[in-house]
Amino acid sequence: MIIGIALFVFPFIYEDRSMLILFTQIFIFAIFAMSYDILLGFTGIVSFGHAMFFGIGAYCVSVMLKHHEPTMLLVTGAISLGVLFSLIISFVVGLMTLRLKSHYYAMLTLALAGLFLVAAEKWRTLTYGNDGFTFQVPEFFHDRLHFYLVCLVLMVIVYFGLKRFIQSPLGRILLAIKDNEQRAESLGYQVLHYKIIASIVAGGIASLSGSLYALSLRFVNTSVFTMDITLDALLMTIIGGVGTLIGPVLGAAIIELAHHWLTGLAKVHWIFERWLILFGIVYILAVMFFPNGIVGSVRKLVSKKEKKEDVSTSENIVKEG
Template identity: 45%
Template structure:
């Protein structure tokens, strides 16, 4: 019963309702901006979890798709000076991400494990170099200093609800993907790729589809990230952006989808809290060191991530209770 209760989505509904009430409880523009950032990074991390947690692919180049989305919106809106083209820009980003994912996947998914990771890292560095050198479009190292966005995005409350709806829709979409026969096949590939292939499945095709879906979701998150920041630079293609997605997924719980949302919230607020403390207390000037210690503590006490560990303990207690009741039932029969 407890395992079923944990899997029930009623608690997710309560979380969404609570988040919907935030703008009415607090008028802090800073808090709303922080939460918008959490929502967008959560979507980006969920897209990475589709690869890492459900397909068993470790990619060091996921930032490519996030950066494509960010620069697609930034370039189109800054060059045309037509803010209302934002949805066209995001559509272009999604199509571009699908094409790039198909090309990268076709070239790199034929190799496995660390070799694939190194190839994706090389592609990420290639896109980073292109974004720096193609200054006529990307602005070079300085990036695009100002991106004019539609006026309704300037209202933080409206943007907050758009970002929250985006997070909810992407979560439901990805959950539908992983719970479908396609998603079950991806999980089987993660567990035993050779066996799946021996059963007649085209493993490469499934991996390509997973990479394309993941890339498209990440591109949408990157596009809205540019809208939030109102500028874009080469940092969106930096290795740090992929590491962010990896850490948020691990901290929250790999293979849970909701875990990356928790991880995005924990890491974003911890980052902001520690950096603000460093301005008040000089001994915290090296606050990144404490940030690293926080990661170590989470990994030690939550080996499967925050949500993954809690879920396993909840199921274990529920299983123990069912086992005890079954034992008593058998004893009464005897």
């Protein structure tokens, strides 16, 4: 909570454009990573095609703004349209693919995301291919501060919305499916329906983050459909903590900040120009030693401490007795 308020106040105290933009990016990717965690952390679905929805959201907004007068109404409309598209596509895709078991599903999502990438490359009249295109954003967003606040608010809304979602009876079933699919089925839950619901929710929110991403750059090209985007989400979720909502937010912050500072360090030593290498090492170490991510590891430590205290108090009781 304190951090949240601090983030609201932050831009008014500290006026640095590049930091503002960096934080906006963090919020956007936090939304995206949270949506990915709904699949990975709460339902146990490994998808490599999540960039698909990100890209749909990005292109929906960009194309609409390119061809029409940029107004706030249009932006909201375009974002909603992107979300709607994503809902439909995730439903159809889910219906077709979610019957498959884990890695087969992962491969198929990879292929589908590839399909969207190729389509975006080839449909040059609409997307201008890999070169991409710039577009105008409404007056309101010309001020970076406004955009920063909008993204922050949306992130908070998504956070609490998803929190409610996973704590609903339906969310509990998703967790059960992650834990033991077969058992969930024999309790009378139609597993496929729940997986589709999860992927629809995740798809819609991913599209929202994609739209914001395009708005923040005022430019779009086919990179929004690439595997890198999905991998970023995967990385953020895993480093932050799978199966928690705050984890992806933290992960997004860490990765974006690290990205920013490591590239900044390039002047100091040439190795920082290859910051991806360092990142890979950190990633491997994280997966090996903190498989639960930051949040998961901290939680474990806390619960261990509590247990120890429990034991020591009970020992005291025994001694006194």
